[in-house]
Amino acid sequence: MATATRANAAVNATEVADQIRAAIFAGELVPNQRLVEADLAEMYGASRGHVRTALSELTVEGLVERIQNRGARVRSVPVEEAIEIVEVRSALEALCAARAATRISDAEAEELRQIGRGMESAVEAGDQAAYAQGNTDLHSTLIRLSGQKTAAATIDRLRAQAVRFQYRLFAKPGRSQQSLPEHLAIIDAVCAREPEEAARAMREHLMSVGAAIEESVRSGA
C-alpha cells in the first residue's frame, strides 16, 4: 500500500494535487479507481477540503473524472483519445524540434548526441529500462532546448493523460529496434541545424508511435 509518511504530508490543495498526479503517473492509482475524499485526506495528511479542490483541479487537467454525488475516479482514456493525443504531441514536438534546430549550441548538440549513443548501446545490450530512459531524456531535452514554454506545458499535460499507453509500448518486443533509427534521425537533423528536416523526422517518429499503439490494442489488450 502506498501510505504517505509524515515527510511527504501535504498541507495545501496544490500539494495534494501534486501527490495524486504523481501517484497516477507512477501507476499506483489506476484508471477507473475510485478516489474517496476521506481516504485521500488521511493518506496524504490533508483536510477533506484540500482534497476536494485538488480533485477539482485534476478534473480540469483531464486526469480525474467526477460525477455529481457519486465521487471522483481516475479517468480512463480511451484508445481513440490516446491516438489523438499522440497526433497533437506530434505536431507540438515537431514544432519544438524545429525550434531547437534553429537555436542549439555546439555544447547542447553534443549533449543530444550523447543521449543518442546511450540509446544505441542500450539496444545493443538489450537494456529496455535504459532505452526507455534515453527516450524520455531525448524528448524532454528537445522540448527544453526549444525554449517554447507554452508547448512544453501542453505536452506535459497531454503526456500525463496517456501514461497508461506509454508503458505498454516499451514492453513490445522489437519496438526499440524500430524506433532507434527514428530517434537518431531526429538527433542528426537537429544537430545539423535543419529545422524542416527535424520537424519531419519527429512527425514520422510519433506517427510510428501512434501506429504501434493502435496495433498493440487491436491485437493484444
Added chain:
Amino acid sequence: MATATRANAAVNATEVADQIRAAIFAGELVPNQRLVEADLAEMYGASRGHVRTALSELTVEGLVERIQNRGARVRSVPVEEAIEIVEVRSALEALCAARAATRISDAEAEELRQIGRGMESAVEAGDQAAYAQGNTDLHSTLIRLSGQKTAAATIDRLRAQAVRFQYRLFAKPGRSQQSLPEHLAIIDAVCAREPEEAARAMREHLMSVGAAIEESVRSGA
C-alpha cells in the same frame, strides 16, 4: 457594471467558473483586475466556497493568477507568451486543416466556400465586424471538421488566454486586406482535399498573425 441577475445566478463551482471565464472573454474583467471572492460571490449569487474552487480551476486553465494570502487576479499574458500561443495554435490548426482536407464532404466544402465568400464581401464593404465573425467561423469550422477533439480543446484553452491580443488585431487598418487571401488559400486547399497544402497555408496564415501581433506591440502599445 456587470451585475448578474437572478436568471444567470450560479449555483455551483462549475457555473461560477463558466461565468467568470465568459466575463474575461468578453473583456468585462481585464488583465490584472483583482478578483475578490466576496464580490464575485455576490455578483454571481454563489457562496464564497464555490467562488474559491472556481478560481482554483481557472488558475489551472491559466486565466487567473493566485498569490498566497493576496488573492486572485485576471492573469496578464505577456506578449512573448502570446506569440508562443500563436505558434502552438499554428501547429495545431495546421494539423486540423490537414485532417479536415482528408475528411471533408462535398456539402461541408460548400459550407467553407460560403464562409470565404462572406469574408470577401465583408472586406469589399469595409465591414470589420462581419470579417471578424467570418474569421472566427472559418477557424472553428475547420477545427470541427477535423474531428480532433483533443486539438480542439487545447486550442480553445489557449485562445481564451490570448483574447486581449485578438481584439487589437482587427482594429489594425489594412489587416483584413492582408489576411483575406491567406484565408482563401486555406479554404481552397481544404476543398481540394490537399492536406499538405492546407497545413502549409494555415501555418503561413498564423505566422502572419504572429508577426502582426509582434509589430503592433513594438509600435503601438
Added chain:
DNA sequence: TGTGACAAAATTGTTTACAATCAGTTCCAT
C-alpha cells in the same frame, strides 16, 4: 429463490464560523 420496500451506512455537497495574513494608517520617538 427472487424481488421489492425499507433502513442504515457511507460518501459527497454546502454553509458557516473562525483563524491567519496582509495593506494601509496612526502615532510616537528620534
Added chain:
DNA sequence: ATGGAACTGATTGTAAACAATTTTGTCACA
C-alpha cells in the same frame, strides 16, 4: 520631518458541522 512599531479593516485560508444523496444491507413476502 522620518522611520518604525502597533493597530485596524479587509481579505483570504482552514476546518468542522450539517444537509443531501447514493449505495449497501436486511427482511418480509410472493
